[in-house]
Amino acid sequence: MQRIDHQLPWGHLGTERSLSVFRFGAGSRKVYIQASLHADELPGMRTAWELKKRLTELEAQAQLNGVIELVPVANPIGLDQHLQSAHMGRFELGSGKNFNRAFYELSGPVGELIGSQLGNDAEANIALIRQTMGQVLDRLPAPASQLEALHRLLLRHACEAEITLDLHCDFEAVIHLYALPQHWPRWRSLAARLKAGVALLCEDSGGSSFDESCSSPWLRLAKAFPEAAIPPANLATTLELGSMGDTRVDQAQANCEAILGFLAEQGFIAGQWPQAPDECCEGMPFEGTEYLFAPHHGVVSFLREAGEWIEKGDALFEVVDPLSDRLTVVCAGTSGVLFALDRGRYTQPGIWQAKVAGRETIRVGKLVND
Template identity: 25%
Template sequence: MTTTLGTASAAPGEMDTGRLEVGETRDGSSFGLPVAVINGARAGKTLYLQAASDGDELNGVGVLQRVVPQLDPAEITGTILIVGIVNYHAFQVAEHRNPIDDTKMNRAYPGNEAGTSSERIAAATFEVATQADLILDLHQGSTSRMIDEVRVRCGKRHRLHDDCLKLAKVFGCGYILDQKGPDGQLARAAPDEGIPTVDPELGGAVGWDEESIRKGVEGVFNVLNYYGFLEGETTVETQTRANGFEQYGAPGGGLISFERDLGERVRRGDLLFELTTPFGERKAEVTADSDGILWRTRRLPQVASGEYVCSVATDIDDY
């Protein structure tokens, strides 16, 4: 059966790219999101992939740029639906939020087809996503530095929690954040429709990180192999799962330097970072309150009093 997404249309064993029209720009011109349909030669499940719902989170786009050319529809069982850039307006100006309505797109799901710009885009992509059996919403830490992780956002009491957790483990970044997310996230809304969904957070800081992109590509192929879209094998390994965090702010203004690397285990009392003046005069040292893993840090060294500096995962286990 032919599968259509926007202007992309593919019969079994074919692939096509096109645009999903979602509105008009300020000069009245219509605009559409870049989409792809990969219709496998054999019937099977449907996987939905999207990237750049936050416009400056580019690693997900890098993953798709590398994954799609490697996919041969003749070798695929099932269908893969892709929206390559969700937050169209923010991507054009390399910003996090949609500048048309100053909205973080991943707080707008399931959307509203008659609402704001972000709500309309969310509604259009949600309609596509809910045709799938599995959803991967590719993200990045944006302005913060962070480890590569996969986030399960539906909450532990959700009926699909175990399915989402399994999908995160199959993706296989090595780290899983298992914590109920804010309303409006795709990974919160889609499980309510019965679809296991995770959002891989592929590294952090604004830019294009080849190592995180590589892990994302590997993760997508892990999912394709494990769930039967391809005939390869996936080795599912134990992950480090975090359920809670302690955040640390700056005790004063100045420049910070970290004494621990991302992903490094810390013990209570270990030095996390030092605060100095621009002339290197030491102002303060901040130590860990609990045992854990340095999970996330700010990107730039300059801070004002109370400004966010880093997060340590403290409620951790092996899954």
């Protein structure tokens, strides 16, 4: 195992932060795994520690067929943000920016540099594109903030990977994935191993999130240069490992073994591993996800559990205003998987309370919430 520590610039006087990357194995193929980019989403960090232990063992046994880079703490900035004992890890407090939005878009500058060099040899194109992605990031002007520096470091390590896992969680949720539709056939095995409830699929959710900044440039380059052989060569996903409280030892170990089994299936780990279960969740269009909101302030009482199949018109939660005695029952506008609930029980208009993944497209434009 090799440990790489990157010092982040723009620390306050007398302070500094660093990003730690743990590298296992060797070879031309690479996997990149990071956890807790939203720093208060800790199931991924706990799972990453289990991965760190297991990868150390597998490396000592010479069972790794490539490089696996692991970043257990992907956001040291957000990990340090607390207000009156409440952890604030989703947004940078100084700027208000979501830590998992607005990553640098690579396809444009890469295409300008090497578009004329791309030909019919897919493997040669992959190597050239990955090399150029790194060069583009290395040549950027000095970062203007610590957040920008963090973004660049994470993307720099991931842009060379064949498989990228970004470990998150939701407030109260079943395990679910976000990915490109083109990648779903390969992700089905991981989803089955994790017993995921749903996969949400789209090419561009509108937020320039980390996983899309790794995978989407390959699609954009293929569209920009249709005569060249450019496969979708970075299989990237945002993997939501259930609810914020899902940090039990057995859960982290099960997540770890599911991920390792998937990587073994992809040829990165040798040895005997359990086959993926035949049963797998459905891949739904992210455009089919309904966000449900309360129409007024009040106390929320959920009527269904995360992971349940919901029919259109089913009652999902009540909102009670105890001063005016106003009671509103909010019902699903689509059929699908109720995959996430808000953690708060006092709400106001504009804050989502439930998410239902449906089969039919009901939204366009920006799909992610901040």
